[in-house]
Amino acid sequence: METTDNELYSVLLDIIKQESSPEAVEARNLMLQRIAMAGDITPSRIQAPQNITQIGGYINLLESIKQDELRNRMLASVLGVAAPGGGHELRDDRPELFFARRLSDRPECEQAETLPLAFYMRSDFLETFEGTLASFHAVGASLPVFLTAAPLLPSLSSPLPTQEGILALLGRTLELAPTAAFTNPEQDPLVVAEQEGAGIVYARSDSMQGSITVKAYVREGVGYAVEEISAKLIPITPLMQAAGWYMEKRTPEQQDRPYDPASALRWRNITGLVPGRTTFASELSLLYTRAQIAGSCLRDMLRALWDGTKFA
DSSP: OOOOHHHHHHHHHHHHHHHOSSSHHHHHHHHHHHHHHHHOOOOOOOOOOSSSHHHHHHHHHHHHHTHHHHHHHHHHHHHHHHOOTTOOOOOOOOOOOOHHHHHOOOOTTTGGGGSSSSSEEEEEHHHHHHHHHHHHHTTTOOBBBBBSOOOOOOBSSSSOHHHEEEETTOEEEEEEEGGGGGSSSTOOEEEEEETTTTEEEEOOTTTTOOEEEEEEEEEEEEEEEEEEEOOEEESOOOOHHHHHHEEEEOHHHHSOOOOOGGGGGGGOOOTTOOOTTHHHHHHHHHSSOOOHHTBGOOOOOOOOOBOSSSSS
16 A cells, blocks of 8 residues: 555654654654645646646736735645745744854863863854864863853743853853862963952963973862962963953952852853844843743843843
């Protein structure tokens, strides 16, 4: 028994429905779009023409009364395809940006097995950041990044995230691998050193000519100790800032607490955010679909504006 085209479509859709991966969803949407845009969804109410002369009669009639759009729809109906134009095209809701996956640096060190295999970064920041990584690699240094999954918007019933959480959802935060530092500063890929009560981050650079002496933080139980070391190091701040990434600043509440050296591994990128002009809605729509935003608790703050430090 022969299988009709409609039966084949039905079987294919049943198979794809069982998959929930982004690729399967995209394939399902493409199939539905082709059916809607290239198929005879509604049977024609025009009697099937017997010859080309009858079709010409329809065309002449509609052109004489200046109904060009209706003429095009009539032709589509006669041919058995979906009518063009007039808002019948499906709206493309794909965000302009996305979170790209890249292999992470995994230099040789005693904690190498803990370093992530890959990291995610929003696509418009990635090109510049890859140039930064290339600069580190050129001097024998590495920069392990810790972001092992693309962010997901919180559900509608979830509480609103903190401002740092909001920047993370927008792909504007970056954390260096916590296990890349604080173990053995003379051998660690990254070193956080004490500087005026705060911290400065260095990357170990095997190709440097000479060593420098710094007071490095070392993990000790649940806290940290300071150890003076001499090693081949380069500060990462100039290269990071050239790519738009700046170390996370201490909030007024944190000023009254002991300094946490691990905070030196957290960076953020607010390039392109204009105080009083950049809306939270415009930033979200760059990365997420309307359906994702509508199904998130963040829909209640879409009118928030960037004030220079936060969306409010």
